[in-house]
Amino acid sequence: MDGPETDFNLKVVLVSFKQCLTEEGEVLLDHYIASWKGLVRFLNSLGAVFSFISKDVVSKLQIMEHLRKSPQYEHYTSLQSMVAYEVGNKLVDIDRSSRSRYPNSGCRTVLRLHRALHWLRLFLEGLRTSPEDARTSTLCSDAYNATLAAYHSWIIRQAVTVAFCALPTRKVFLEAMNVGSSEQAVEMLGEALPFIEHVYDISQKLYAEHSLLDLP
Ligand SMILES: CCCCCCCC/C=C\CCCCCCCC(=O)N[C@@H](COP(=O)(O)O)[C@H](O)/C=C/CCCCCCCCCCCCC
Numbered sequence: 001m002d003g004p005e006t007d008f009n010l011k012v013v014l015v016s017f018k019q020c021l022t023e024e025g026e027v028l029l030d031h032y033i034a035s036w037k038g039l040v041r042f043l044n045s046l047g048a049v050f051s052f053i054s055k056d057v058v059s060k061l062q063i064m065e066h067l068r069k070s071p072q073y074e075h076y077t078s079l080q081s082m083v084a085y086e087v088g089n090k091l092v093d094i095d096r097s098s099r100s101r102y103p104n105s106g107c108r109t110v111l112r113l114h115r116a117l118h119w120l121r122l123f124l125e126g127l128r129t130s131p132e133d134a135r136t137s138t139l140c141s142d143a144y145n146a147t148l149a150a151y152h153s154w155i156i157r158q159a160v161t162v163a164f165c166a167l168p169t170r171k172v173f174l175e176a177m178n179v180g181s182s183e184q185a186v187e188m189l190g191e192a193l194p195f196i197e198h199v200y201d202i203s204q205k206l207y208a209e210h211s212l213l214d215l216p
Pocket of ligand 1: 010039040042043046050052053056057112113115116119120124140144148151156160177216
């Protein structure tokens, strides 16, 4: 894990989720995208074995950036305005039976990231609360099985399982966050996790209210 990719502080990335939220509880998409970009940097620092995962995230972030630069960009300011615009104008493929007309809708794309945020939330909580000798591969796969696995094909689940074996130990992982000792990293996770949880909970409620949690 050498090189310029480690030259940043994960606290900045995790706390950046705080900036996604306005006082009114809107989730700002520019900040949401920026937070994910920070996570991708960290993922890339873990090694090439994770590149198939980061490529998928990057492609989803590119879809969102494209929407933010499109003539309709104003509708993509927040998660709430995006849902209102796309649902209101029938720009989302709601079920598998309908022909796939909007494979790159913002609602569908953010849903994939939102599910991944659920994985991240559980993984970080596991990392924070586990004993020193806990295996990161187990923490990671427990979080994965409780969240993303249900949405992935057999082949992806196998590839992910192999990648988890390449994760560093819990101590190395915590130190790779560049926030000091592993104890300080655990403390930082306790401070930063509520921001991620807040963004996740608001997004989950919004998607549930519009029956968008199962978009194909
Ligand atoms: C202190 C610890 C900090 C940890 C920070 C880790 C950085 C996390 C960065 C990214 C997390 C993974 C995001 C995964 C997004 C997956 C989105 C998805 O579900 N895509 C699938 C469906 O998309 P569509 O086909 O419907 O468009 C796609 O099929 C998946 C492709 C690639 C595999 C995704 C595997 C996800 C594994 C999650 C665990 C990541 C382990 C990272 C290790 C730290």
